[in-house]
Amino acid sequence: MNRPNPLRDPRDRRLPRIAGPCGMVLFGVTGDLSRKKIMPAIYDLANRGLLPPGFSLTGFARRDWADQDFAQIVHDSVKAHARTEFREEVWKQLAEGFRFVPGDFDDDQAFERLRRTIEELDELRxxxxxxxxxxxxxxxxxxxxVRQLKEHGLAEARGDSWRRVVVEKPFGHDLESARELQRTLGDVFPSGSIFRIDHYLGKETVQNILAVRFANEMFEPVWNSNYVDHVQITMAEDIGIGGRAGYYDGIGAARDVIQNHLLQLLSLVAMEEPTSFEADSLRIEKQKVLSSVTLPRRLDLTTARGQYAAGWAGGEKVIGFLEEEGIKRTSTTETFAAVKLNIENRRWAGVPFYLRTGKRLGRRVTEVAIVFKRAPHLPFSDSATEELTQNALVIRIQPDEGMTLRFGSKVPGTAMEIRDVNMDFVYGGAFTESSPEAYERLILDVLLGDPPLFPRHEEVELSWMILDPVLDHWARDDEKGKSKPEQYEAGTWGPASADEMLARDGRVWRRP
Structure with a gap:
């Protein structure tokens, strides 16, 4: 069944955003990201007619494969993870452009084979x-x-053609390494040809933050410190680290999620209205916000970190982080991190932003909650408003994408009794068009050279300037033996220190 195409040209929704002649070289084709996200997204784009007929995909990995072996890998990945139905005619046309180049990253001969393969595709496809x-x-x-790409002439565009590089997070592990990464990439590719993927920015509900704010007059006038009490940004996972011990140990929740996903969400929530939705306009406003973020002085009281212990998750008994295969029993890597941030500008002065993320929490959810101040005067008796809390606008990013507006309403009856009620908007129920998966949108934007959804190195560096003091504070505590990540039972909502952090301000975390 042909579904409406959600990836339309924003300038004219009657026109699809179709990539011109191009190809992609995929390094790391054997990894989970390639198999579960990138390859299926490429097929879904082709299935919706958004890739050119001659699109090519070249895999590069340390495998002794032929082109047909690589095609089978893509086929299996598409069958298992594609969002759209499998169509033989689409697959056949796409598979004709598949190539595979075996080799190591330090193998000069392999990169020479890659150069010849690309030249062949330019001619044949x-x-x-x-x-x-x-x-x-x-x-x-x-x-x-990237150095190999430069040395073998692969990074240099000729004439009107283009060459671009796409990198996934983490963008360094601190400020200095992020700057080193930028120097490495910048020595080979111009700034406009470097695309840093934060897949959260490709989600429809993340982009909807801007639509809610700037397309609706009822929200923007109260989107400031006069009316907002505080903001909570949560990314919770109910799973553990799985088989990612080699990556996760030494990285931790703060580097893995807060530095990129959550600070990007903060910048979209807090930014001023851009002059347009072009990349430069969005970037200017996001950088203004990030440069205004400050940390409270007492990091011991305004941050929290933890490690999940054994417990119950999804009805099953699960082991703790320190018992996971590949994790040292002395590891101080956090699986939960929370931090309080302030934004020192006219709009947000005095409004704390609370960010938290963790694994093995109560449920999988990502949301932004704008919690409003209480009404200055309530002409009701205490019993009439006993259950009444603060108004809140909650933007759900995953799962069940949508929004909830919480407000007080009269309970039916003769007494003036007020109770909290929720007004829900769910994407799946409001629109007949299907939402593209984040990687579909982002890969298409790379091929189109459309950069609004990709953080530039200035944003990355500002994010590390915010997070580095927190990481340094925790590292000093570890060295002194002063404190370690607090254990929390799997299936709960994190360590007690995270609740205490808000309790000091007279607030509590939302239970999503």
Whole structure:
């Protein structure tokens, strides 16, 4: 069944945003990201007619595969994870453009084979010299690959063609390493050809934050410290680290989520209205917000970190973080992190932003909650408003994408009794068009050269300037033996210190 195409040209929704002649080189084709997200997204784009007929996909990995072996890997990934139905005619046309180049990242001969493969695709598939290099590999290999691309003439665009590089988070592990990464990428690719993927920015509900704020006059006038009491931004997962011990240990929840996803959400919630939704306009306003963020002085009282212990999750008994395979029993890597931030500008002065993320929490949910101040005067008896809390606008990013507006309403009856009620908007129920998966939108934007949803290095560096003092504070505590991540039972909502952090301000965390 042909569904309406949700990926329309924003300038004219009657026109689909179709990529021109191009190809993609995918490094790290054997990883989960490639198999579960990137390859299925490419098929879904092709299935919706958003890729050119001659689109090519070249895999690069340490495998002794032929082109048909790579095609089978893509086929299996698409069958297992694609969002749209499998159509043989689409698959056949797409698979004709598949190539595979075996080799290591330090293998000069392999990169020479890659160069010849790309030249062949330009001639046979009409890709026009336009190629994106997607580095779905550990960050430690970024430098090796981009240097090889430069040395073998793969990064240099000729004539009207383009070459772009795509990198996944983490963008460094602190400010200095982020700057080093930028120097490495910037030595090979111009700034406008570097695309940093934060997949959260590709989600419809994240983009809807801007629509809610700036398309609705009823929200923007109260979107400030005169009416907002505080803001909570939560990304909770009910799963553990799984088989990611090698990546996760030493990284932790703060680096993995707060530095990128949550601070990007904060910037969208708190930014001023841009002059347009072009990349430069959005970037200016986001950078203004991030440069205004400050940490409270007492980081011991305004941050929290924890590690999940054994408990129950999803009705099953699960082990703790320190018992996971590959994790040292002395590890101080946090699986839960929370921090209180202030924004020192006219709009948000005095409004705290509370950010938290964790694994093995009560349920999987990502949301932004704008919690409003209480009415200055309530002409009701105490018993009439016993259950009444603060008004809140909650933007649900995953799952069950949508929004909830919580407000007080009279209970039917003769007495003036007020109770909280919720007004819900759910994406799936409000629109007949299906929402694209985040990677569909972002990959298409890379091929189109459309950068609004990709953080630039200035935003990345500002985010590390915010987080580095927190990480340094925790590291000093570890060295002194002063404190370690607090244990919390799997299936709960984190360590007690996180609740205490808000209790000091007379507030509580939402229970999503």
């Amino acid at each position: 009409g890709t026009g010299g336009n190629h994106a290099f997607y580095l779905a590999i550990p960050p430690g290999f970024f430098g090796d690959v």
